[in-house]
Amino acid sequence: MWTHLLELAAIWIPIINLLFAAIVIFLERRNVGGTWAWLMLLLLLPFVGFLFYILFGQNLARRKVYRIKPRNERLVRDEIAAQVRRIQEDAFEYQDDGLKYYEPLIYMNLVSSYSPLTQDNKVNVIADGDEMMDRLVERIKNAEDHVQIMSICCITSLLGMRPGAESLTH
Numbered sequence: 001m002w003t004h005l006l007e008l009a010a011i012w013i014p015i016i017n018l019l020f021a022a023i024v025i026f027l028e029r030r031n032v033g034g035t036w037a038w039l040m041l042l043l044l045l046p047f048v049g050f051l052f053y054i055l056f057g058q059n060l061a062r063r064k065v066y067r068i069k070p071r072n073e074r075l076v077r078d079e080i081a082a083q084v085r086r087i088q089e090d091a092f093e094y095q096d097d098g099l100k101y102y103e104p105l106i107y108m109n110l111v112s113s114y115s116p117l118t119q120d121n122k123v124n125v126i127a128d129g130d131e132m133m134d135r136l137v138e139r140i141k142n143a144e145d146h147v148q149i150m151s152i153c154c155i156t157s158l159l160g161m162r163p164g165a166e167s168l169t170h
Helices: 001-028 034-045 048-057 060-065 071-087 099-112 129-142 165-169
Strands: none
Touching: 001 034, 001 048, 034 048, 071 099
16 A cells, blocks of 8 residues: 555656646746746755745745735725716816716726726837937936836847946846
């Protein structure tokens, strides 16, 4: 009987460990050094290594990114309720009259995904990568606290490797 259990363990432990390794690789794909360290731990300590990863390996900062502070959550919830009420009373003021046409979509967004409409947003579309990098490096150099950006890149390039871009890593 024990030999049968050992044979099953010899088959299933590597398979389960391989699945655990795939999970670690998927979750740690941005940190190559960390990924290799966790994979070594998995290799040396099957099951126990994965338990350690679950307990200690998750990047807590990554979890906090999407967490809204309770005070801010209350403010957002109050703003959503106010926007819903104003739309229902046909008293919502749009800064762009063209948005009135999209009111059903705005309302649906409010009630289904709790996403308030924001107005007076500033968007700069920069099609030239060199110009974008120049602006970004300049803003980082002049920043007192932090710089908020949202960037969508549609091509592969070496812009981040050019001279002067090292301030992106500081």
